[in-house]
């Protein structure tokens with residue numbers, strides 16, 4: 001008999017029914033721990049990686065509490081506030097609130113920068129129960145008195161480490177200062193750097209602490225390989241790897257926005273359906289990229305860390321690191337985007353000799369050394385066979401050979417500029 005049900009956590013029928021319809025069979029560990037405490041209006045400090053089910057962990061109890069205490073929201077005065085670091089994450093959270101709250105009469109809105117404010121202002125004026133926001137736009141609208149936070153009974157900081165990373169610390173503090181002191185507060189973060197710990201001490205009162213960072217487990221389940229390759233050959237290796245028939249949907253991580261654009265351009269030129277997503281893109285362009293990726297029109301998403309963080313994309317078969325990140329933890333976040341929901345994923349890292357130090361730091365964190373994956377480069381062989389260290393040995397990975405013959409995707413050679 002299965003005791004671990006959403007109902008046993010104290011959630012009412014009208015929410016459980018929706019979860020059933022959505023295929024949520026049983027709560028994840030963070031949901032099991034957080035939901036009962038939050039239903040008792042406790043504060044909460046949640047340490048958890050992406051993909052652990054945090055959104056439902058806070059959205060479900062907040063919806064139930066707001067619904068139980070059902071007063072119509074006053075114009076411009078939201079009753080619950082969720083702060084998220086990026087527009088994509090805000091939209092995603094808002095979408096989940098709408099889905100879970102399908103059968104409730106609560107009103108939701110999402111606001112973020114980079115788009116016109118008028119529709120957001122109109123929405124706030126009508127009154128919303130739950131407001132999901134990025135900090136910049138929220139402060140803007142508050143300064144213009146389009147939103148008043150004095151009736152916020154519940155405050156959630158999602159991905160707090162990212163919020164602070166992105167320089168929102170002052171904004172976040174100014175926002176919190178506008179909310180009532182007797183609110184319920186929740187803070188979620190994948191990592192606990194000092195700034196986040198300080199902030200949580202400032203804003204949480206006797207919080208229940210939920211820690212579900214299954215770092216080792218997650219990491220061990222992912223098949224990780226390292227491809228030793230010169231920077232100048234990375235694009236070619238990437239294209240070859242992506243033509244592997246086992247790659248059904250991939251996220252390619254680059255360190256810079258510029259790099260993401262460059263890689264994407266070249267992939268498209270090579271006939272690979274790719275989209276780039278990063279902070280320099282307009283809101284519409286980012287959403288379009290994500291939609292194309294989710295529907296499968298583009299099967300490769302090239303992303304920077306901040307843009308990709310927290311975005312929920314299922315069924316990513318491969319994560320490819322075009323460069324290794326400077327922070328070893330970021331590597332763990334990146335590869336965590338594959339192999340979600342029980343399926344084992346694959347992570348490949350393209351590593352230039354200049355990145356060996358970063359690789360060592362990662363190996364120290366994950367406590368093992370990913371095996372090497374050798375990739376042959378047909379075009380570069382002649383030019384590079386003198387660099388005996390890498391790249392030109394017969395590869396140990398049969399799938400690469402298969403991929404170049406029997407690829408199900410049209411394969412186009414990279415065009416070479418005519419002399």
Ligand code: ADP
Nearest residue numbers: 024025026027028050051052053054055056312
């Ligand atoms: P996080 O915020 O921790 O990154 P999300 O809340 O975005 O995680 O959840 C990750 C994915 O898992 C989403 O697709 C979500 O719909 C799904 N999910 C969350 N909880 C459950 C559950 N109990 N059963 C099935 N799927 C779930």
Ligand code: MG
Nearest residue numbers: 050054055310
């Ligand atoms: Mg999340």
